[in-house]
Amino acid sequence: xxxxxxxxxxxxxxxxxxxxxxxxxxxxxxxxxxxxxxxxxxxxxxxxxxxxxxxxxxxxxxxxxxxxxxxxxxxxxxxxx
Numbered sequence: 201x202x203x204x205x206x207x208x209x210x211x212x213x214x215x216x217x218x219x220x221x222x223x224x225x226x227x228x229x230x231x232x233x234x235x236x237x238x239x240x241x242x243x244x245x246x247x248x249x250x251x252x253x254x255x256x257x258x259x260x261x262x263x264x265x266x267x268x269x270x271x272x273x274x275x276x277x278x279x280x281x
Contacts (some may be wrong), residue, residue, distance in 0.1 A: 243269040 237243065245268040252264035273279075 241271050242275065 245264070249261070249264040249268045255261075273278040
């Protein structure tokens with residue numbers, strides 16, 4: 201049974217919406233990407249790390265690096281979803 205791309209896309213959309221995870225589908229405003237992607241947790245953590253690195257403060261660098269790692273780890277494991 202051959203299905204059109206539109207039918208497959210609709211099935212996938214229903215599966216995603218029904219999964220309970222946040223998506224940008226069906227008006228889930230919380231899941232929609234911000235107008236400025238540089239305001240995401242990743243870029244905030246990256247900029248904080250860069251600032252700490254430029255400051256030369258080893259303690260600040262260690263804290264900022266761990267925060268950046270935590271953000272990336274959360275993205276990879278889905279804990280930020």
